Amino acid sequence: MDTKHRILDEALTLFSEQGYANVYVNDIAKRVGIKAPSLYKHYKNKQAIFDAIIEEMNRRFMEQAGSLNISGMDPTADAAIYQNMNEDSMVELGKNLFLYYLHDDYTRRFRKMLTIEQFRDKELAKVYQQQYFEMPLSYQGMLLGLLVSQGVLVTDNVPVMTLHFYAPIYLLLTVCDREPKREKEALKTLEEHLRQFDRIYGRAIA
Amino acid sequence: MDTKHRILDEALTLFSEQGYANVYVNDIAKRVGIKAPSLYKHYKNKQAIFDAIIEEMNRRFMEQAGSLNISGMDPTADAAIYQNMNEDSMVELGKNLFLYYLHDDYTRRFRKMLTIEQFRDKELAKVYQQQYFEMPLSYQGMLLGLLVSQGVLVTDNVPVMTLHFYAPIYLLLTVCDREPKREKEALKTLEEHLRQFDRIYGRAIA
DNA sequence: GTCTATAAGAAGATAGAC
DNA sequence: GTCTATCTTCTTATAGAC
Numbered sequence A, B: 001m002d003t004k005h006r007i008l009d010e011a012l013t014l015f016s017e018q019g020y021a022n023v024y025v026n027d028i029a030k031r032v033g034i035k036a037p038s039l040y041k042h043y044k045n046k047q048a049i050f051d052a053i054i055e056e057m058n059r060r061f062m063e064q065a066g067s068l069n070i071s072g073m074d075p076t077a078d079a080a081i082y083q084n085m086n087e088d089s090m091v092e093l094g095k096n097l098f099l100y101y102l103h104d105d106y107t108r109r110f111r112k113m114l115t116i117e118q119f120r121d122k123e124l125a126k127v128y129q130q131q132y133f134e135m136p137l138s139y140q141g142m143l144l145g146l147l148v149s150q151g152v153l154v155t156d157n158v159p160v161m162t163l164h165f166y167a168p169i170y171l172l173l174t175v176c177d178r179e180p181k182r183e184k185e186a187l188k189t190l191e192e193h194l195r196q197f198d199r200i201y202g203r204a205i206a
Numbered sequence C: 001g002t003c004t005a006t007a008a009g010a011a012g013a014t015a016g017a018c
Numbered sequence D: 001g002t003c004t005a006t007c008t009t010c011t012t013a014t015a016g017a018c
Helices: A003-018 A025-032 A046-066 A075-083 A087-103 A105-117 A122-149 A158-178 A180-201 B003-018 B025-032 B046-066 B075-083 B087-103 B105-117 B122-149 B158-178 B180-201
Strands: none
Touching: A003 A025, A003 A046, A003 A105, A046 A105, A046 A122, A087 A105, A087 A122, A087 A158, A087 A180, A105 A122, A105 A158, A105 B105, A122 A158, A122 B158, A158 A180, A158 B122, A158 B158, A158 B180, A180 B158, B003 B025, B003 B046, B003 B105, B046 B105, B046 B122, B087 B105, B087 B122, B087 B158, B087 B180, B105 B122, B105 B158, B122 B158, B158 B180
């Protein structure tokens, strides 16, 4: 990785832990292994580093959206769902979604940074909304809607069913962002949630 | 309200919108209507203002917990629930909870401030966890558990049922913190969620 | 592209009069 | 308790050599 990208990478790490204002260009430079003035050969100023992070993230999101792989899970897994859906594959679906969001390094740091900076900048608030609510809910809504039309799941309100699927995942994610040590406990709760979700909306009780 | 309290109040407003590091003592002073050096007659330094906000909030939380009125709804409403529970009162319960969290001025500003500052300080992360997950889930778990033992609701897993009740409320709350204009839309979604929750866990389909 | 030296300015905090 | 004036420190950013 060249210096220009290493600067973005280290800056993102620091911004995600302390917030933009608490990170000094000197801190970034130190982690990159250069002196602060050298940063200015790569970026006009501190704000430009932040902007480049946002831009890089937009690029990644476009890629994701373009490949329709919005959830971040691999297409193989997504495709399999349409064919043979059962409780176990539903649990797999939710766990994969959760673990992708939690462990993908860029996603995780970027989400934390957005969480910290969202109230300062309306644009960032919109990005957060888009990324963590609108995109997951619409993609999963599509997926779950397909399962409804196949008779695998039963409901007359797909959006609310999708909310019931995703909201606990989102809540557990914010728990783990704050206290990563609770991941195991969160995964257990997640599995219970998903099994109950399947029992609620699955054919069995319909 | 005396100057000492006005300082806390204005500081909380600013911290909740911009974060601690982006607010200057001069900004706080200006809003209070005094000059910055005068602040130091009331608080030792900027950090002491922040600490006093946390302390004030702890005091309020203790009061709430002490009166067992953890959800923030009034006791009359809470008591009524145990007696005559139906879908409409369930909707009322959830909406009240949501609107209290969203509109209570101190609660709202404090939540936003915690959201911004949580990753910088483990103690603040714990406060957030306690306030927005552990306390609501345990209180509502108790409430919903009571309804289960009365046969009003049916489940063999009260904690997950409570998660299904609360997680969508939490998600919609974070939406409105970011974009207050979406409150009406969120309330509509919330009502749909609650009615579906009642149908899922209510006697009817058990 | 990286460095050292340093300018420029911002922000927190204190001194001391009133 | 509030003010003006001021100090100190920290932080961003630039200049210019290598």
